[in-house]
Amino acid sequence: MACQNNLVVKQIIDLYDQISKLECLKPSKNVDTLFGQLVSTCLPTDTNIDVTKMSDEVKDMRSNLIKLCGEGEGYLEQHFSTILGSLPEDQNPLDHLNIFPYYNNYLKLGKLEFDLLSQHSSHVPSKIAFVGSGPMPLTSIVLAKFHLPNTTFHNFDIDSHANTLASSLVSRDPDLSKRMIFHTTDVLNATEGLDQYDVVFLAALVGMDKEAKVKAIEHLEKHMAPGATLMLRSAHALRAFLYPIVDSSDLKGFQLLTIYHPTDDVVNSVVIARKLGGSTMTGVNGTRGCMFMPCNCSKVHAIMNNRCKKMMIEEFSAIE
Numbered sequence: 001m002a003c004q005n006n007l008v009v010k011q012i013i014d015l016y017d018q019i020s021k022l023e024c025l026k027p028s029k030n031v032d033t034l035f036g037q038l039v040s041t042c043l044p045t046d047t048n049i050d051v052t053k054m055s056d057e058v059k060d061m062r063s064n065l066i067k068l069c070g071e072g073e074g075y076l077e078q079h080f081s082t083i084l085g086s087l088p089e090d091q092n093p094l095d096h097l098n099i100f101p102y103y104n105n106y107l108k109l110g111k112l113e114f115d116l117l118s119q120h121s122s123h124v125p126s127k128i129a130f131v132g133s134g135p136m137p138l139t140s141i142v143l144a145k146f147h148l149p150n151t152t153f154h155n156f157d158i159d160s161h162a163n164t165l166a167s168s169l170v171s172r173d174p175d176l177s178k179r180m181i182f183h184t185t186d187v188l189n190a191t192e193g194l195d196q197y198d199v200v201f202l203a204a205l206v207g208m209d210k211e212a213k214v215k216a217i218e219h220l221e222k223h224m225a226p227g228a229t230l231m232l233r234s235a236h237a238l239r240a241f242l243y244p245i246v247d248s249s250d251l252k253g254f255q256l257l258t259i260y261h262p263t264d265d266v267v268n269s270v271v272i273a274r275k276l277g278g279s280t281m282t283g284v285n286g287t288r289g290c291m292f293m294p295c296n297c298s299k300v301h302a303i304m305n306n307r308c309k310k311m312m313i314e315e316f317s318a319i320e
């Protein structure tokens with residue numbers, strides 16, 4: 001297994017060398033091919049690779065690679081959001097989201113996050129905040145369109161151009177134009193009103209290294225309502241070369257409920273936590289919910305999904 005690990009890490013380093021030499025990371029045949037190869041190289045989860053135990057040289061490469069992936073992802077979203085926003089007036093951009101190369105991944109990720117969210121609370125969230133929504137706020141769109149038809153989504157992004165593109169994406173939709181609201185701010189400056197959301201999502205690309213990620217989580221812990229749910233994205237095995245990892249130790253002030261590691265082409269792991277101090281039986285607006293209380297011990301269940309592959313789900317002790 002060791003030499004196989006070394007081989008795959010060498011492939012990743014080689015791809016990093018090519019990507020880091022690119023003039024620009026905007027979508028093109030070459031950029032798309034390299035990022036496509038990188039994602040498929042990092043997808044396998046049947047490996048015992050732990051990126052945190054690699055050499056300093058590989059760790060440095062990883063932190064640069066995560067930043068390059070984030071930059072590339074931003075350009076990709078900007079590119080397709082611009083195309084969709086410039087469709088003729090009689091076309092609804094939301095009817096053409098499948099031109100985005102990773103749209104199916106977002107459909108699966110949105111379903112996964114909705115299912116896990118439902119497992120840990122039964123009251124339907126009336127207001128959700130998505131921090132780091134981007135030019136293509138697909139998580140909010142997928143949840144709003146397919147899973148939470150009565151919920152309002154407040155999308156926060158530091159980049160005003162991202163919000164301009166995102167707003168025009170939903171502006172022609174009779175439903176989502178009313179339920180998708182955009183705020184331009186660095187999450188670290190968002191203080192007012194964060195306590196009004198039942199659920200706060202933190203995008204994988206907000207906080208690109210451990211220090212910045214913990215700073216964002218600490219800020220949310222300070223301003224979220226007790227009992228509110230925090231949904232985060234992490235990474236597992238080789239996928240940690242693409243995105244930052246969220247550890248349980250990063251979640252001070254929260255009760256860690258579940259960490260879910262997909263093994264299909266949904267790249268991100270999903271982490272769900274609840275801000276301490278609230279009643280486990282009510283939402284932030286006092287609505288009662290009979291929370292599904294996770295098992296009272298930390299154990300790892302391997303469950304079969306409908307594609308006969310193993311997934312890993314870890315549930316953590318509930319604080320009685």
Ligand SMILES: C[S@@+](CC[C@H](N)C(=O)[O-])C[C@H]1O[C@@H](n2cnc3c(N)ncnc32)[C@H](O)[C@@H]1O
Nearest residue numbers: 132133134136137138139157158159186187205
């Ligand atoms: C490219 S999007 C990816 C999210 C994806 N569209 C989704 O729906 O899951 C990530 C966004 O996070 C934003 N971002 C990064 N750091 C941020 C911060 N500190 N505060 C708010 N937004 C931030 C970036 O501007 C970028 O648009």
